[in-house]
Amino acid sequence: xxxxxxxxxxxxxxxxxxxxxxxxxxxxxxxxxxxxxxxxxxxxxxxxxxxxxxxxxxxxxxxxxxxxxxxxxxxxxxxxxxxxxxxxxxxxxxxxxxxxxxxxxxxxxxxxxxxxxxxxxxxxxxxxxxxxxxxxxxxxxxxxxxxxxxxxxxxxxxxxxxxxxxxxxxxxxxxxxxxxxxxxxxxxxxxx
Numbered sequence: 001x002x003x004x005x006x007x008x009x010x011x012x013x014x015x016x017x018x019x020x021x022x023x024x025x026x027x028x029x030x031x032x033x034x035x036x037x038x039x040x041x042x043x044x045x046x047x048x049x050x051x052x053x054x055x056x057x058x059x060x061x062x063x064x065x066x067x068x069x070x071x072x073x074x075x076x077x078x079x080x081x082x083x084x085x086x087x088x089x090x091x092x093x094x095x096x097x098x099x100x101x102x103x104x105x106x107x108x109x110x111x112x113x114x115x116x117x118x119x120x121x122x123x124x125x126x127x128x129x130x131x132x133x134x135x136x137x138x139x140x141x142x143x144x145x146x147x148x149x150x151x152x153x154x155x156x157x158x159x160x161x162x163x164x165x166x167x168x169x170x171x172x173x174x175x176x177x178x179x180x181x182x183x184x185x186x187x188x189x190x191x192x
Contacts, residue, residue, distance in 0.1 A: 017157030151182030
């Protein structure tokens with residue numbers, strides 16, 4: 001069984017919307033990760049650490065369309081280039097898949113994601129894709145959350161968690177660390 005890990009930059013009030021402020025990130029406070037907090041490389045070390053564990057990437061359609069053309073040619077994301085990718089969308093067409101960015105498989109439903117999880121291989125990391133993460137969390141398919149929580153309140157935007165009425169889900173803290181710029185790393189395993 002493969003682990004599904006959601007990794008995100010998150011504001012203290014749970015918003016994961018438009019942290020970098022790039023194309024496709026139209027939140028009124030877009031770029032809050034860069035604009036509002038002093039940059040300390042050690043606070044972002046989690047992103048490099050994740051690479052040793054990542055065996056595939058998963059995106060919702062909008063995040064894929066925003067990231068794929070940029071990350072394909074980015075030296076900062078070169079390690080992602082040859083990893084298998086999954087795009088979860090009922091509307092994306094095969095001809096929308098970005099050439100030259102590794103094997104990409106379209107999954108049409110949450111049930112398709114559950115089937116991929118049953119397969120062989122290591123961890124699949126979800127980047128961006130807040131709506132997908134909420135849907136998969138509500139379906140009980142997320143195994144871990146890797147969060148960098150930023151000391152900013154955004155007041156509105158896409159939230160990491162839905163407001164669906166669902167059963168309690170326990171998390172176990174795997175690792176945490178605070179940084180002088182106020183960013184806190186929180187890694188949680190889903191245990192029930």
